[in-house]
Amino acid sequence: GEYAAHDEEIHLLCKVETHNHPTAISPFPGAATGSGGEIRDEGATGRGSRPKAGLTGFSVSNLKLPGGLQPWEKENGKPDRIVSALEIMIEGPLGGAAFNNEFGRPNINGYFRTFEADVPNARGTELRGYHKPIMLAGGLGNIKADHVQKGVINPGDQLVVLGGPAMLIGLGGGAASSMASGHGDEDLDFASVQRDNAEMERRCQEVIDRCWALGADNPISFIHDVGAGGLSNALPELVNDGGRGGRFNLRKVPNDEPGMTPLEIWCNESQERYVLAVPAARIETFQQLCERERCPFAIVGEATAEKQLVLEDPHFNNKPIDLPLDVLLGKPPRMHRSDLSKPRPLAPLELGSLSL
Numbered sequence: 506g507e508y509a510a511h512d513e514e515i516h517l518l519c520k521v522e523t524h525n526h527p528t529a530i531s532p533f534p535g536a537a538t539g540s541g542g543e544i545r546d547e548g549a550t551g552r553g554s555r556p557k558a559g560l561t562g563f564s565v566s567n568l569k570l571p572g573g574l575q576p577w578e579k580e581n582g583k584p585d586r587i588v589s590a591l592e593i594m595i596e597g598p599l600g601g602a603a604f605n606n607e608f609g610r611p612n613i614n615g616y617f618r619t620f621e622a623d624v625p626n627a628r629g630t631e632l633r634g635y636h637k638p639i640m641l642a643g644g645l646g647n648i649k650a651d652h653v654q655k656g657v658i659n660p661g662d663q664l665v666v667l668g669g670p671a672m673l674i675g676l677g678g679g680a681a682s683s684m685a686s687g688h689g690d691e692d693l694d695f696a697s698v699q700r701d702n703a704e705m706e707r708r709c710q711e712v713i714d715r716c717w718a719l720g721a722d723n724p725i726s727f728i729h730d731v732g733a734g735g736l737s738n739a740l741p742e743l744v745n746d747g748g749r750g751g752r753f754n755l756r757k758v759p760n761d762e763p764g765m766t767p768l769e770i771w772c773n774e775s776q777e778r779y780v781l782a783v784p785a786a787r788i789e790t791f792q793q794l795c796e797r798e799r800c801p802f803a804i805v806g807e808a809t810a811e812k813q814l815v816l817e818d819p820h821f822n823n824k825p826i827d828l829p830l831d832v833l834l835g836k837p838p839r840m841h842r843s844d845l846s847k848p849r850p851l852a853p854l855e856l857g858s859l860s861l
Contacts, residue, residue: 514650518554520546521643527699528563528597528640529587536561536600536640537701538675538776542732543642544608548710549730549779552656553717554648556710560614561601562641565590566621566634581621583636590619593638600701601642607703608710610644652717656726658747658782664740664806666731667795668709668778670759675699675735675774705777708800713779715794724787724794731778737771739780740806741814745830747782750813753806756820767818767825782808 524539540561547556567578568591574580583589594617605612621634716725727747731739736758744751758770765773783791788804795802809815814833816826829835 516648516650516653517645518547518550518648519643519645521560521641522546524640524642525637528593528600529637532588532593532596533600533603534699534701536563536597536642537604537703538699539640539642540601540604540612541608541701541703541706541776542730543644544605544610544710545706545730545732545777545779547644547646548713549728550646551648551654551728552652552723552725553713553728554646554652555714555717556608556610556644556646558614558646559605559610559612559642559644561598561605561612561643562615562639563594563597563617564635564639564641565593565617565619566636566638567619568594578621581632581634587636590635590638594619597638597640601640604701604703608707649717649720651721652723655746656782658727658744658749658808659784660749660808660810662726662749662782662784662808663788663804664743664751664753664808665781665783665791665802666736666758666778666805667712667781667800667802668731669702669705669775669801670761671735671765671770671773672700672775673762673765673769673773675776676769676772699774699776702777705800708798709777709779711798712791712794712800712802715798716791724783724791725781726784727782729780731774731780733774735772735774736778736780736805739778741830741833743780743782744808744814745812745834747808748812750809750811750815750830751806752809752813752815753817755816755818755825757803757805759801759803767821771816771825 520543522543524535524542527535527538529535540559544556544559548554569578569589570591598617602612623630624633713728716723727743729739729743740751740753755767755770760770812830814826814828814830815824817824
């Protein structure tokens with residue numbers, strides 16, 4: 506309980522990712538949860554680390570400011586459910602900055618650019634731009650040298666969800682984001698938008714900070730962020746990376762919308778959540794730290810020696826999932842692409858044809 510200064514080796518960590526699709530549909534929450542997800546990834550590095558400073562960046566098509574088009578601007582149209590470049594550039598940076606500030610991490614760097622032009626290619630000319638924007642979220646932090654590597658998960662270790670409850674938001678975000686602009690289902694587009702809660706993520710981070718500050722006594726063996734796919738992705742990866750399997754109780758997952766289907770509980774991408782492996786002998790220490798920081802958590806399962814993923818649902822008295830982890834994570838199919846077009850020499854780009 507005493508503060509003191511001491512010297513130790515400390516490592517830098519950094520992360521950059523994009524949150525393009527939700528920002529195109531709903532710029533403020535899209536950019537906010539992009540920044541929040543990047544902060545969450547930093548904190549979930551190794552056995553726990555500390556985010557320190559952030560950046561945001563935006564690439565959009567021509568802004569078309571009120572008062573008339575500029576000489577280089579044209580009305581090329583856009584998918585109906587994607588908002589305008591101007592709306593993205595007004596609301597997106599506010600969302601990214603808001604989450605960083607409310608979490609307590611300064612957003613000290615960033616960029617924005619606009620681009621839209623007819624560009625020559627092997628098939629003639631095509632329109633290039635950023636109707637579906639690039640929203641970039643990044644940052645850096647610190648991690649203790651002895652926490653860079655994950656620990657060991659032993660059979661019987663407690664598997665924990667730390668942070669906010671499941672909600673009917675962020676469903677199919679990974680799938681929607683991977684589609685080209687304007688393709689896919691409109692309901693999937695809007696279901697992929699998430700909801701930010703910087704205060705909850707700060708509480709989670711305070712718990713993580715208290716854990717790694719214990720040094721060798723850190724109760725966290727493994728930690729994993731909950732991102733695309735929700736618990737359906739995070740919990741299997743957590744145990745698989747530790748060389749174990751897991752048995753989970755679906756109804757132990759904190760849930761603010763009890764009417765959700767088992768699939769929705771398992772797959773929603775509610776923000777501000779982490780999954781952890783904590784040895785059974787250390788769970789009391791971990792619980793005390795969570796209570797001190799007023800951060801919700803739930804023990805949703807335990808690690809098993811057999812590399813099997815078992816999800817039990819007492820409500821329906823069945824097992825929605827019971828399969829070897831190798832089936833889920835072992836050998837994903839490879840994507841093959843081919844281009845049968847005949848390339849032609851590119852026409853030279855004349856100076857003055859683009860206005861910057």
